[in-house]
Amino acid sequence: MNLQESAEMYLETILILEKKNGNVRAIDIARHMQYSRPTISQQIKRLSADGFVELDSNKHISLTPKGRQIAEETYNRHNILAEIFIWMGVSEQTAFEDACRIEHYISAETFDCMRRHYEYERKTQKQVSKTDNRLD
């Protein structure tokens, strides 16, 4: 299920907006991603044709199970990566921005190793402050 970066971004955005607003319209996605309305319209059409989203009669967009799975995987990786970066001392904003780009390119293997490393370190050597700019 190796989707393009852009498709993952759309699906993750839909999930985020769904959590925030309940329902999701194309215009909401356009504002959130800072893309034009036609761009969203086209991409939603594509995601719909490929079975990742559905539109109801009110043009409300929802994730299919298949789409939701990808959205949630992407969302989780994004957040966990950002959490790891923040733990390493990266500022919150940069951590989220970098995580957002990197999540699309990191393999499952590397992601798992980073996560395991992080969890292990947090458990064993809890209170070592090794950088100036840690947030926690």
Added chain:
Amino acid sequence: MNLQESAEMYLETILILEKKNGNVRAIDIARHMQYSRPTISQQIKRLSADGFVELDSNKHISLTPKGRQIAEETYNRHNILAEIFIWMGVSEQTAFEDACRIEHYISAETFDCMRRHYEYERKTQKQVSKTDNRLD
């Protein structure tokens, strides 16, 4: 100096081939990157127009100072990222592949934090084996 991923890849590849072979021809780049000869020809023309590489009368390609700087930065980040991933337990091949993609998207801030974290951990808790597949 925010170059495209693809330009960074070409420059890094030229540096690698230069280290390996002494001189670099378009065909060497094509084989290494698995792209067609015309593609390399076009991209070298572009990199040359933008002042990142030069061609001599034998069609040997060399990096300008400006090009070399980017190539070396990219190369170093690639290797250090891979080293960190391997240290975290990622297999050598995956570590290099992931590093190769991620190096183009990670910010200086996040990269520095990862590097500092790695160096600190190596220094303080040298012999803790936390995963099965560590290489060192």
Added chain:
DNA sequence: TCAATATGTTAGGCAAGCCTAACATATTGC
């Protein structure tokens, strides 16, 4: 109610970065 505004879609365009086919030129081996 109906004009103004908001939202969605269609059509057409553009840049990046690949490709193949065809041609041009350089190198090599008999």
Added chain:
DNA sequence: GCAATATGTTAGGCTTGCCTAACATATTGA
């Protein structure tokens, strides 16, 4: 020396993913 092979270039094409302009439709407020 010359045919075969290797390398480089030109021309034209394709996909992805964005854009604007223009139009279609829905919603809202005086």
